[in-house]
Amino acid sequence: MTPLPWLAIDTSADQASVAVGSAGVLLAQEIVRGVRRHAVELIPATERVLQAAQVSLGRIHGILVTDGPGSFTGLRIGATVAKGLAYTGGIPVRAASALLVMARGGWRSQPKASARRVLAVSDALRGEWYAALYDIAETGISVLQRPTVVRPEMLADWPAPDLLVSELDIPGKSGLERVTGEAAQPRAAMLLDLVGLAGATKEIEDLGTWEPEYGRPAEAQVRWEAQHGRRLPDSAGTPR
Numbered sequence: 001m002t003p004l005p006w007l008a009i010d011t012s013a014d015q016a017s018v019a020v021g022s023a024g025v026l027l028a029q030e031i032v033r034g035v036r037r038h039a040v041e042l043i044p045a046t047e048r049v050l051q052a053a054q055v056s057l058g059r060i061h062g063i064l065v066t067d068g069p070g071s072f073t074g075l076r077i078g079a080t081v082a083k084g085l086a087y088t089g090g091i092p093v094r095a096a097s098a099l100l101v102m103a104r105g106g107w108r109s110q111p112k113a114s115a116r117r118v119l120a121v122s123d124a125l126r127g128e129w130y131a132a133l134y135d136i137a138e139t140g141i142s143v144l145q146r147p148t149v150v151r152p153e154m155l156a157d158w159p160a161p162d163l164l165v166s167e168l169d170i171p172g173k174s175g176l177e178r179v180t181g182e183a184a185q186p187r188a189a190m191l192l193d194l195v196g197l198a199g200a201t202k203e204i205e206d207l208g209t210w211e212p213e214y215g216r217p218a219e220a221q222v223r224w225e226a227q228h229g230r231r232l233p234d235s236a237g238t239p240r
Contacts, residue, residue: 004061005053007046007085008191011038011078012070012098013122018045019188020053020060023195027053029188038077046081057089064191064201067095069130069147069215070122079212086207094201095212096194098122098186099132099147104200105190106165106179107136117144119161119176121168124149129168130215133158141200149215 005027008019016038019029028049032041050057065082068075086093103120110116115137124130129152133145145158156172164176165184194200204210 004059005055006062006064006192006195007050007057007060008064008188009042009046009078009082010066010098010101010186010188010191011042011074012066012068012101012186013074014071015185016042016045016074016078017188018042018049019192020049020055021189021192022061023193023197026189026192027055031187038074042077042081046085057085057091060089060091062092062094064188064195065093065095066098066101066186066191066212067202068098068213069124069149070098070186072214075212075214079210083207083210093204093207095204096191096201097132097147097213099130100134100141100194100200101186101190102165102184103132103134103136104141104193105183105185105187106163108190108193109179109183110163110177116162117159118163118165119155119158119170119173121155121164121166121170123168124215127151129155131155131158133161140198141194143199147213147215 003022005020005022010017016032021027030045030049032045063082063086065078082093099120103118107118118136119133121129121131128149131150132147135142135144152171164173164178167180167184
């Protein structure tokens with residue numbers, strides 16, 4: 001029997017994407033460019049992708065969603081849509097780090113990809129970066145440095161990677177093999193590539209209380225907390 005496909009949603013960066021398929025099988029994908037379009041376009045894009053894949057919401061195995069770090073607004077939109085669809089269809093939800101999706105995509109883009117140590121880095125603003133380090137192979141993933149916020153100079157103390165996936169200029173990493181461009185962006189299709197890999201995704205057991213690990217607070221939250229001298233209830237912070 002053919003396994004049921006998954007619905008994957010990524011809204012962690014300026015470019016959002018929705019895909020339907022499973023590991024190694026992409027049935028349909030749509031990309032939404034521009035972070036300000038996420039809220040308007042994500043649900044229609046999801047409907048179009050399901051239609052293109054000729055799959056109804058009731059005939060998917062589950063929902064995969066990117067779980068930060070990344071755009072605060074984008075991640076919240078993606079989580080809200082995933083929750084709504086899950087509640088509607090009684091569908092399980094699993095999440096994966098945006099940095100892992102980047103790392104897997106960069107690793108997958110290499111010819112004859114073999115087991116490699118992959119460093120994924122994205123811009124966290126305010127002079128800081130989001131970074132994570134993984135051992136990636138065809139059949140499994142190990143987390144060597146969990147997603148965190150770092151200052152650029154801090155990466156010098158991390159173990160040396162074999163592959164860098166980032167659009168940023170990383171000090172001391174100029175000689176590394178590097179992936180940039182589309183392959184360095186988190187994508188829903190690469191979320192599908194994580195299906196079935198040990199340690200790649202986590203099940204969201206309580207959708208009612210779950211929030212993405214944003215990586216850092218939104219700018220509006222930072223200003224409010226600075227003005228009032230205290231944190232907002234349930235405020236977003238760095239990844240746990």
